[in-house]
Amino acid sequence: MHRRAIEAFILTGLGFIIIKIRVYARVRTIGGFKRLQPDDYLMLIAGAAFAAEAYFVYLATERYEGFANGGITPEQRRTLDPNSVEYQDRVRGSKTHVVAWQIYVFVLWTIKAAWCVFYLRLVGILMLRRKVYFGIFLVVSSWITIVLALLLSCRPLRHYWQIYPDPGPRCRPASSELAVILVFVLNILTDFYLIGIPIPMILATSFSRPKKFGLVLLFSGGAFVMVASVLRTVRLLKEPERGGSIAGTWAMRETFVAILMSNIPLILPLVRRWFIPSVRKMSSRRQISTSTTAGGPVSRVQTAQSRPAAPFPMERKQSSHTIRRPRSPLALPTATPTSDDCGDSGYDNEECDTERTEEACSAGREVESDDTCTNCSLTNHESEQGEEAPTGAVGGKKHEEQQEHGR
Template sequence: MPSETEQAFIREVWGLQGTAYLVVILRYYSRFSILGWRSLAWDDAIMFLAIVAHTAESLMAYLVVARWKGLANNAMTDEQRAALDPQSNEWYLRVNGSKTHVAGLILYTTLLWLLKACWLVYYARLTEGVNNMHRLIRSGIIIIGVTYTSCLLVAFLKCIPFHHQWQINPSPGNNCMPAISTVQTIFVMIMNTLTDFYLMAIPLPVVWKSHLPWRKKLILLIMFSGGFLEMAFGILRCVSILTLGDIDPAQSGYWSVRESFVSVVLTNMPMVYPIFRRFIEKGLSASRSRATSQGDTRGYKLSSMPGRAASTGQRQNLSFSEPNDTAWDSEEHIIVDRGQGGSISREEGSLNLPKHQTIGITFDESGTPGGSATATDESHQIMVTTEYTVTEGSRRSSSTMNGPGFLNR
């Protein structure tokens, strides 16, 4: 029977795994419900591979603790190694525990770098049309590929021959003890930290220079700064393995699972956040609507005015662009100034607008209303879905805009 500590860790492993599944399901729900299956991109496919790797890594951590009792080929003196019977159960547990550690570390590294690739593809779509961003993305592809390959080389070449990583007697040396290997632990931590810094350097300057309101800018800065939290967990993992590894070899499994969970949640946050934002906005909008209907008893809707032709229940696509403006849209594009050489990225899907009175206003390039817009011209069209209420002394309006990742001005 596993000890109380082992049982607590087993519950933690599967609790974190279940939460990770929920976060990924919410990610795909957000993509499907707003833009349909055609909106799926390469980062969604990479996330599927990442969750498979996360499941396998959690299984390895479970086996290390529940099946192999946290034992490996370390935390033994030379006398203990020489006295251990190769036919004993402890020998069997230590050999298989070491093999499971080897597999778990490879899966841990693969998962982290899959999530980095997911971030990179997302940033490529996010910064489409922004000057010089394609160079950062291409450099990021090279950096991620090189660092992942180097981590795998360390995992396979730090101990030659490879099977010495589960050797018991004689002592194979620290490099061949996968649970506490100093070389592999420090190298992966350094590569992980450097790549996280690079990935955060892609969106943060763009968000900082944007013309978004400070409240929304702060939300984006926090969202894209999650790499700092991941780096903190990576450093904690490294310190715990190097300081407690010989006392408790399962430390590698403990912190690998925790860091992986944090990385999965942070990587999916930009996709999951709009669901909670829309839920909150709908609640606030409903509250304002009730307050308006109860307070303005003498007002009436424009659609109910005599001689006013009302066209209710229509749904329109919202296309809004403005020079020197930055918007975060349902396809996570950054809109930049044309005069700076950028290009305007349009939505690939329609926003799910409420059934209210729809008023169309067309502006030409000079900003004069009344211009005509075609499918290929350079004019800007604003479709504002608004329900107006007119009273004797004031005119009030309420509007709702829906769409994942769209931060209203």
């Protein structure tokens, strides 16, 4: 298959995808197929005509190898056998180009009509509605003019596929200068007018400048169609002998650009629904992560937990599983040493005999830990000394007082 035919089918598939996304977006926005507007149906009609245009481009480039009744010298016309394959291909290729011209114009002007209906739904001011009505009249009248010009510029109609004698430049459908220039002028004129309808309304709004610029660019998609039209016209006028092979390809490119740019404004609402919530979620997550890494609440807690404790006069050694019992504010002070005082009082590593140590050991067994009942006891020798020393001192003082009283 010729690469031009492959390109035509690829563009057709992309055009169908764009139109399908547009219809899906409209259904999601307005709430059902029954609420589709006339511009939506016009775009569906344009899509079907675009597929027909791709088929005729396939016939002209693949089946008939780009042959038409142009690009041939008078001597070749005279000597070409009417029963030959080339002669038949040139005749059929010329007929294909006549039909392809009509389909090409129909697709472009159907898209222009869809733009007009779309504008008619948007504007409510009487003066702007009059501009839209005039735009509809301009589109319809220019389309009728082109159709009549293509059908009446070469009479009789069979001269469009005549090989010998030479039918003249107007009867060469693939590269007719009259058809090329007429379609180009009316196409540019209507696109300019349709672009100029929404721009004054956008500039009169109170939107910010970037938003105004974006809307103007969005509704100026016809400018890209005009660029494609200029390129197509230049190629056909510059290389008329190759009109049979390049006319259909450039027509497909121009109509694809028209379909793309006319559907983007109606696809954007669906794109916003798809991407803006996800973008907002991603931005909120980034803000949270940034706040935590830059000193947010979580990082402050982590910093406080990881900050080393203030130095004490004497370093305390505690087990990681030491259980601390809360102390009531009404409790009286006792002389019983606690686990917090063990490190400051020089206790030995023997098992505890006190009631508190037994409770701590039992609690440690409940959590399946054996490290609780360690590093908390006094030796028997030190406890006995600690208990007898005060008693002996008090007894000695009482004996001295009695002796002095007797004297």
